[in-house]
Amino acid sequence: MQRPFLHPPAEAIRLESVLYALADPVRLEIVRRLVTGDCPLNCSTAAPAHLPKSTQSHHFQILREAGLIQSERRGTEVVNSLRLDEIEAKFPGVVAAILKAAKPLKCPDAEKSGS
Template sequence: MQRPLLHPASDDLKLESVLYALADPMRLEIVRRLVAGDCPLNCSTAAPAHLPKSTQSHHFQILREAGLIQSERRGTEVVNKVRLDEINARFPGVIEAILKAAKPFVCPDAGKAG
């Protein structure tokens, strides 16, 4: 039996948890990709390609526990979407300001030939 995916209620979102979750460049990139997408994305699509699955899971867990994303199991996949409306209602403009100010993520393997 799989463990349930726990999400904090909108009223329980804490600014310090949101900021902590977005302080990591990988998690910030995941949120950037989810915001840019027009539909929920599975973990492998939303995360940078070079990350091992265990590391992806860890980052998604932190984002979920901070209340930044909503995750749902669909068969063998977990799809994620940003809780942008809820976060903006609680902390107006914070996510947009962070995404606007953040530098784009560059994959460490981007310049290497395979």
């Protein structure tokens, strides 16, 4: 049996944890993809394709523990959605300001293919 995902309650989300999670360019790109997607995304769609699955899992765990995402198992997939309403209620404008100021992550695979 797989372990359940642990998500902090909204009142336990700390600004330091949110900022730490978003300080990494890969995690910031995952959040950007979740914001621009109009529905929850599975891990392989939300994370940059060049990352090994173990690295992807690590990044999703940090985002989950910071309270930024909600992860749910659906069969063999893990689907992630942002907890943006909860974050926005607790820290108004923080995520939007970070996303606006940050540059998109360039995928090494895209650079090689000329995309």
